[in-house]
Amino acid sequence: MKPIWIVDDDPSIRFVLEKALARENLPTRSFTHPREVLDALADVTAGDPARQGPQVLVSDIRMPGGSGLQLLEKVRELQPGLPVIIMTAYSDLDSAVSAFQRGAFEYLPKPFDLPKAVELIRRAVEESQREEVTEERQTATPEMLGQAPAMQDVFRAIGRLSQSQVTVLITGESGSGKELVARALHKHSPVADGPFVAINTAAIPKDLLESELFGHERGAFTGAQTQRRGRFEQAEGGTLFLDEIGDMPFDLQTRLLRVLSDGQFYRVGGHAAVKAHVRVIAATHQNLEQRVKEGGFREDLFHRLNVIRLRLPALRERHEDVPMLTRHFLQQSARQLGVEPKRIADSALARLEQFAFPGNVRQLENICHWLTVMAPAQVISLQDLPPEVLEAPVYQPPVRATPGAEPAATVTSMPVAPLAAVVPVAQAPAAPQPASDMVGGLHHPAVPAPMPAAAPSWSADAVAAAAPAAAVHSWEQALETEAQKLLAGGQPEVWDALTRRFESRLIRTALVATHGRRMEAAQRLGIGRNTITRKIQELGLDAPDEA
Template sequence: MKPIWIVDDDPSIRFVLEKALARESLPTRSFTHPREVLDALADLGQGDPARQGPQVLVSDIRMPGGSGLQLLEKVRELQPGLPVIIMTAYSDLDSAVSAFQRGAFEYLPKPFDLPKAVELIHRAVEESQREEVVEERQAAAPEMLGQAPAMQDVFRAIGRLSQSQVTVLITGESGSGKELVARALHKHSPCADGPFVAINTAAIPKDLLESELFGHERGAFTGAQTQRRGRFEQAEGGTLFLDEIGDMPFDLQTRLLRVLSDGQFYRVGGHAPVKAHVRVIAATHQDLERRVKEGGFREDLFHRLNVIRLRLPPLRERPEDVPMLTRHFLQQSARQLGVEPKRISDAALARLEQFGFPGNVRQLENICHWLTVMAPAQVISLQDLPPEVLDAPLAGSVGGAGGHVSQAAAQSSSEPAPAATPVAVVGAESPSALPLAAASVVTGSSSVAEGATWESGLETEAQKLLAGGHAEVWDILTRRFESRLIRTALHATHGRRMEAAQRLGIGRNTITRKIQELGLDSADES
C-alpha cells in the first residue's frame, strides 16, 4: 500500500501520527512544509522509482513556507482523486470553510482525539483504494459491451445525449449495469471534466441520507463537530448519480425536488442557500409510475426526473451478449488475480447462454471470478460451472419445481435415440404402468411404437389423470418423470451418482436431493 503523507511543522504532531498509523500497519512519509510535498510530487512525475505517491495526504493549515490551503489547491490540480485531510485549530475554521469546499476530503480540528484521527484516515484510505479500483477497471476495459439490438439502442441514446446536460432516468433490474450507463453519460457530456459522484440512496439509513446529500453545518446535530460537504457540493460542475431513487424517503424527495427546481439547497442546520451546478442522473429498478399511484413517490419529482428515460435490458433478454461478456470477465478476473486467463468450452458457454441470470451482468461477473479461482483446468468444462448454474432449469425445459431435463433428453423429441441407449421419458415406477406408446422407449427398444412418441404417451396419461379428477397432476407426472430419468441415468452409469449428474447436466447436490425426495436411495453408488 502507498504511504500516508503527513505535512506539519510541529514534530510532535508528526511523531504522534506516525506511531499511531504504524500500529495500524499504515506506512507514512512526513514533511515539514508544503514546498517539500510539491517537490516530492514533481519527482513522482519524473518517474522516480524509489518513491511512491501518497494514498492520503494529511496537512496542517498554518505552516512556515506555505499554507495548507494553497497546498490543497495545487494537489487537487496534480492528483484530483487524492483524499486530503486538513488539520486546523478551531480559530481557523471559519476562514477555512470556503477553501474546504474546493475539495478537501475532511478536516480535523486541533487538538484532536487520536483514535478518531486514525479512524478518519482509515476512511480516507478506503475511499482512495475504491477510486483506484474504479480507475483501473475503466482503464483496463471498454465502458460497456453489448451486440444485442437492445444494447445498441442504449449506445445510440448515449450518443444523442453527448452534447446535453439534461436529467436522465435509467431503469433496469439490479445488476444490469445502470451505473455504467450513468458513467458513460457523464464521460460523453459537456461536464466530463467535472467529478462523477455516485450515491445509493437505498444503502444509507434514512436519518443519515439528508446529511450525505446536502451536507451539514457544525453543531447541526449531536456529533456534528465540523461542517461537512454533501454529495451535491462534491459533484459541483459534474454529475451526481442517484442510484435506487425509488427508495428515497418521501420527505427527502421534497428537498430533492427543490434542488432540481431552483438549483440551490441548504445544508442541514444551515441558513445560507448553496448553489448547485450539477447534472443529476437517477436510476431505479422499481416501477416509479406504480410507486406514484401508491403514494410512495412524488408525482412532481417523477416528472422532474423523467425528462429522458433509458431502459437497460436484463441479461436474459440479450443472451447473444453472454459469450462476449464471459470472455471479457474471465480476462478481467485473471488480470486482477495475476494468473493466466482461462478459456471456456462451447458446452459450458452454451449452458451459460441458457441460464436466466437473475443477478444480471453482475452475477455473470461474479461467476467468472469464481471460475477463475475454482475451475481445476485451463479450459472450463460444463461440470466446472457453479451449482447455481448447473442446478437451474434450462431455458424452455420441461419439469416441475426443481426438475431438470438434460440436453440429450430435450433433443429426443425431435431426434431418434441410438438403439443401445435408454431414453428417459415420463412414466410410472414400472414399465407396466406406463402408457403403451411410451413402453417400448423406456425398455430401450430400438424403435418407438409405430405412430406414437413419448410426448403423445405423456399427453394420454395427463388426459387420463385430468379426466379422473386427480389433483396436482403436475406434481404426479413430474415425480414420475424425474424418478424414471434418474433411475435410467444411474443404470447407465452403474450407480455412479457424480457421473449420472454430469450426464444429465445437473449438479451433484441436485441429484442427491432428488434421490432422497423420490425414495430412490436403494440405487447403489459405487
C-alpha cells in the same frame, strides 16, 4: 498497497502514527516539511520506477518551510483524487475549516485519539482505492459492452440524447448496469466537462439524506461544525445521478420536486436560495407507476423525472453477450489480483449462457472474480463453475414473434399526462420487455407483443449434462458426506478440521465478492474487522490485497 505519507515536523507525531499504522499492516513514508513532499511527488509524476505515490496524505497544518494549506493546494493540482487529512490543534479550528472547504478529506484535531486516527486514515485509504478502481475502469476498458440487439438499442438511444440535457429515467433490474448508462449519458452530453456525481438514495439513512443532497449550514444540527456543500452543489455544471430513486423518502421527494421545478434549493438550516444548474438522471429497479398507485411515490415527481425513459435489459435478455462479458471480467480480475488471466472452456461458457443470472451483470462479474481465485487450472472447465450455476435449471428464454428485423429504438419526449397514459401494456411475467419497448415512456409501435411463455422445462438428460452428479446435492449433504468419511477414517478433531475449511472458503469467497476489501467483507459476513483479520492469519489465507 501504496504507502500513507505523513508530514509533520514533530518526530513524536510521526513515530506514533508510523507504529500504529504498521500494526494495521499499512505502509508509511514520513516527511518533515512540505518541500520534501512536493519533491517526492515530482519524482512520482516524472515516472521514477523506484518511487511510489501516496495512497493518503496526512499533513500537519503549521510547519517550518510552508503550511499544510499551501501543500494541500499544490497536491490537489498534482493529484486531484488523493485524500488529504489535515492535522491541527484545537486553536487552529478556523484553519481546519478552511482546509476542509479547499478539498481536504477530513481534519484531525490534536491531541488525537490514536484508534480514531487510524480508523479515519483507513476510511481515506478505502475511498482512495475505490477512486483508483473507478478511474481504471473508465480509462482501461470500454464504457459499455454489448452486441445484443437490446443493447444496441440502448447505445442508439444514448447517441440520440447526446446533444440534450433532458432529464432521463433509467429503469432495469439490480445489477444490470444503470450507473454505467448514466455515466455514458453524461460523457456524451453538452455538460461532459462538468462533474458526474452519483448518490444511492437507498443506501443513506433518511436523517442524513437531506444534508447529503442539499448540504447544510454551520450549526444547522448537532455535529454540523462547518458549512457543507451537498451533492447538488458538487454537481454544479454537470450531472447528478440519483440511483434507486424509488426508495427516496416521501418528504424528501417534495424538496427534489421543487429543485426540478424552480432550479434552486436551500441548504439545511439555510435562508439563502442556491441556484442549481444540474442535469438530473434518475434510476430505479422498481415499478414507479405501481409505487405511485400505492402512495409511496409522488405522481408529480414521477412525471418530472419521466421525461425520457430508457429501459436497460436484464442479462438473460442478452445472453449472446455473456461470452464477451465473461472474458472481459476474467481479464479485469486478473489485473486486479496481479495474476495471469484464465481462459474458459467452451463447455463452461455454454453453461454460463444457459444461466438466468438473477443478479445480472454484477453477478457475472462476481462469478469471474470467484473463478480467478478458486478455479484450480489455467483453463476453467465446466466442473469449476460455482454451485449456484451448476445446480440452477437451464434457462429457457421466452419465445417471441419476430416477423422481420427489429427496428432501432426511437427516443421520444414524454409529455406530462395522466398516469394511465404511461402505464405499459400488461405482459406475461415470464416475458421480459426488450430495451426498445420503453424508451421515452412510450412503446415502440413496430415491436410485436411478446408471446406468453410456459414455465421453463428441462429433461433429466439436460440436467445431467448441465450439472455433474457431485454438484446436484446441496452443500449440507456434501458436508454430511465429508464428515462421515472423516469419522469413518479415524480422522482426529473432525470438528476443527471442517470448521477451518468452512471458514477458509467463506472468507475467501467474501473477499472475492468485495474485491479484497476486508472491512466490507467483515460487514457482509456479520463479523468484526479484527475477527476477519485474525481468522485470515490463523487460517493462513493468502488473501487478495485490499482494493
